[in-house]
Amino acid sequence: MGVEWTALHWIYVVFIVLIIGFMVRRRDTTLICILGIFSLALIATGSLAASVSGIFNSFIFAITELMSTILVISIIVAMSQVLTRTGINNVMISPFTRLIKTPALAYWTIGIIMMGISWFFWPSPAVALLGAVLLPVALRAGLPSLGVAMAMNLFGHVCSIK
Structure with a gap:
């Protein structure tokens, strides 16, 4: 049973490698993470508005899960x-x-x-x-x-x- 890699998979892997690279160099990963979320949402939805909304929805989800x-x-x-x-x-x-x-x-x-x-x-x-x-x-x-x-x-x- 094979899995076909799509553009979403490749973008995800690229941003994971970028995040790890920034962490190794001890740089801030916040902007890279936001760009990754935006890129994934843009490819998945094809809508600029939905992509921006996806960034804010991810912030809200992270806050509700991690605030405590x-x-x-x-x-x-x-x-x-x-x-x-x-x-x-x-x-x-x-x-x-x-x-x-x-x-x-x-x-x-x-x-x-x-x-x-x-x-x-x-x-x-x-x-x-x-x-x-x-x-x-x-x-x-x-x-x-x-x-x-x-x-x-x-x-x-x-x-x-x-």
């Missing part, structure tokens, strides 16, 4: 920034600074804490909060930032799968 996620993450990030600016994070991490002395201990400690947090909370906001609090301790112990990210994601997301 965006809200939770923004609140967690704001709270972690308050902790950093007020210096409370130094008080919070002081027990861990005595425990985390080597990169290996930093990896396992952050991973196990992340796993515990992920059992009770959604992992993505927990990563933002835990990263803001424990990243400086792990860096002082010699664990690179990538190692911290790996520990948080492996223990947090994989161990929270139900």
Whole structure:
């Protein structure tokens, strides 16, 4: 059973490659995504008005589906920034600074804490909060930032799968 590739398929693949390319180069992908939606809608409907309407409909759909996620993450990030600016994070991490002395201990400690947090909370906001609090301790112990990210994601997301 074969699938015949149409112009829609090719446009979709081209824009996915463009989006990945922009992400690799650390550029903003917003305009590329909007152009991709517009191009797909223009080819699918053949109408300029329907294409512009498709862009706004996609915004509305994304907002209704992702607003709660965006809200939770923004609140967690704001709270972690308050902790950093007020210096409370130094008080919070002081027990861990005595425990985390080597990169290996930093990896396992952050991973196990992340796993515990992920059992009770959604992992993505927990990563933002835990990263803001424990990243400086792990860096002082010699664990690179990538190692911290790996520990948080492996223990947090994989161990929270139900």
